[in-house]
Amino acid sequence: MKICIFGAGAIGGYMGVKLAQVGADVSLVARGPHLEAMKSRGLTLLEENGVESRVQVQASADPEDLGPQDYVIVTLKAHSVPPVVPKMRPLIGENTTIVSGVNGVPWWYFHKIGGPLEGTRLQSVDxxxxxxxxxxxDRVLGCVVYPAAEVIEPGTVRHIEGNRFSLGEPDGAKSDRAVALSKALMAAGLKAPVRPRLRDEIWVKLWGNLSFNPISALTHATLDVLCTDTGxxxxxxxMMVEAQTIAEKLGVRFPIDVERRIDGGAAVGAHRTSMLQDLDADRPMEIDALVGSVQELGRITQTPTPTIDTVLALVQLRARTAGLY
Structure with a gap:
């Protein structure tokens, strides 16, 4: 089984090390100093429990060097994927599965969902x-990414918490390809359940990304503060209530309520969200997949989204002002 991780930053690097440690045929696509460090001295992982390990991995900026794969796991920021689709073609053979490990509403959301919205395409994310x-x-296998990690220097990834990568077919089937990848990830010490209702998990994670990320970028507050400050x-x-209304119209079932989801964010502590980190680091902000997509789904389902609309307008302007949108 050949596995290529496209976008081997923090999450992709973490997964890549874990797979390489058990002898999987894994390769990484990366760029810049991080790639050069991997080529020269390997990829180092500092795990949550303090264990440090280093592996030699096949890494390149050019997919032509790697050839067709059984699985291509995409771990880029959502807005970075559409421009590189042509570059990924050398990785894609007749039976290649694309594993979409990207935050937000996935581009494939309405594939095999059934009903009148079957095949609807989302311009905010694709x-x-x-x-x-x-x-x-038909190539896609969904994935909800739960681990937190960061690149602390080129060639070195620090794992913060979590090791679950939930997998799911768009139609909910327990397919051979989903089970095979699940077994490969579990052999590497990762949790990789195959879910029949992956969209439910997508929305529970999206609840937090939709709201906490833009609010933190606007206020520079950490999760513990923005989840406990009354305003x-x-x-x-x-924002979450509006999103829940949309999702339930699309058949999603939420296993927890809004208050518990916010309390869960507060429990994470003084964490700076990814959108705030991107703003501080002058990186493009992941606004459309996390917030704009939910606004688009509101329009599709004829659901008013006044709070989402307001916060989206503010964070878009904040990003434009910083030259990051």
């Missing part, structure tokens, strides 16, 4: 249908 047409939705907690709650 402008010009780049992925839908470039990969084809920002009310804003987050308003």
């Amino acid at each position: 402008p010009g249908d780049a992925q839908w047409n470039g990969f084809g939705p 920002t907690r009310n804003v987050a709650r308003g």
Whole structure:
């Protein structure tokens, strides 16, 4: 089984090390100083329990060097994927599965969902249908990524917490390809359940990303503060309630309520969200997949989203002002 991780930053690097440690045929696509460090001295992982390990991995900036794969696991930021679809073609053979480990509403969301919205395409996450047409939705296997990790220096990834990568077919089937990848990830010490209702998990994670990320970018507050301050907690709650209305119209079932989800965010502590980290580091901010997509789904389902609309307008302007959108 050949596995390529496209976008081997923090999460992709963490997964890559774990797979390489058990002898999996894994390769990484990366760029810049991080790639050069991996080539020269390998990829180092500092695990949550303090264990440090280093592996030699096959890494390249050019997919031509790697050839067709059984699985291509995409761990880029959502806005970075559509422009690189043509670059990924050398990795894709007749039976290649694209594993979409990207935050937010996935581009394939309405593939095999059934009903009147079957095949609907989301321009906020896949402008010009780049992925839908470039990969084809039948290739996709969904993935919800739970670990937290960071690149602390080129070639070194620090694992913060979590080791679960939930997998799921768009139609909920327990397919051979999903089970095979699950077994490979579990052999590497990762949790990789195959879920019949992956969209439910997508929305529970999205609840937090939709609200906490833009509020933190606007206020520079950490999770413990924005989830307990009365004003920002009310804003987050308003966004989540609107999102829940949309999701339930699409058949999603939420296993917890809004208050428990916010309390869960507070329990994480003084964590700076990824959107705040991107703002501080002058990196493009992941706004459309996390917030704009939910606004688009509101329009599709004819659901008013006044709180989401307000926060989206503010964070878009904040990003434009910083030159990051």
